[in-house]
Amino acid sequence: MTNDLVAFLRARLDESAQIARQAERATGSADWRADWRQVAENRFDARIISAPDKPVFDGYGRIDAAEFASRQDPARVLADIEADRALLAQYEAVADMDTEDAEPEFAYGRAVGLGVAVCYRALKYANHTDYREEWRP
Template sequence: MSDLVQFLRERLDYEEGIARWAESDSAEWYAASADDEPCNSQRAQVISGKDARITGDTDAGYADHVAFYDPARAFRRVALMRALLDTYAEVADMDTPNTEFEFANGRAIGLGVAVRQLAAEYSHLPEFKPEWAPGFCA
């Protein structure tokens, strides 16, 4: 499973790099009314915490989506995934797809299920191996 750990670490490094590139003076973004538009209109823009425009005037739903996935959220997500991945890496050599497990393998199997669920987000990439697919879908 060390291939899976390395695969996920590379994805997280990539995502963190994108977020760092997109980060402005303030990583907190919010959707605001578009210029010359009343509040609650269908048009909006995304603004950083330092009042820098991230998007031009756009669809309000799109602006909400962009603001929701701001760099600060990406950093929190990457940190959470890295913490889980680091915990799994400690016991990855005991992981097995066999659900008939001994108690000593229980932690590894439980973490393996969680890590494979995380990896499923990247199943569209050519580097993703079929054996990394989770046994169930959320």
């Protein structure tokens, strides 16, 4: 199970990184931010821009939606992916010691703890067709 879970999570991270890099290349920047201006009494022009003030998305929209979307910029996505990859590398180093029954020895405790962490990080891909319910923590 552990080798399959590691391979599954690596594949999802690679997919996410590829999409983030494509967005970065398409917009010319990895850092996006929300920008808006009031255009009428109860109407705002909300947009997402990349440096230097190049619109990623332009149009009338909700400020909170634009703010949320801007926080999904390639830089943040790639940083999240790197954190997941670091966690995965730590787990891979001790995955052969992972067991359902935690042993009192440190190495087994570390392996079980990292295994649980990897399972939780994989949850964000639970709707993927290759995700297995046995990985659900």
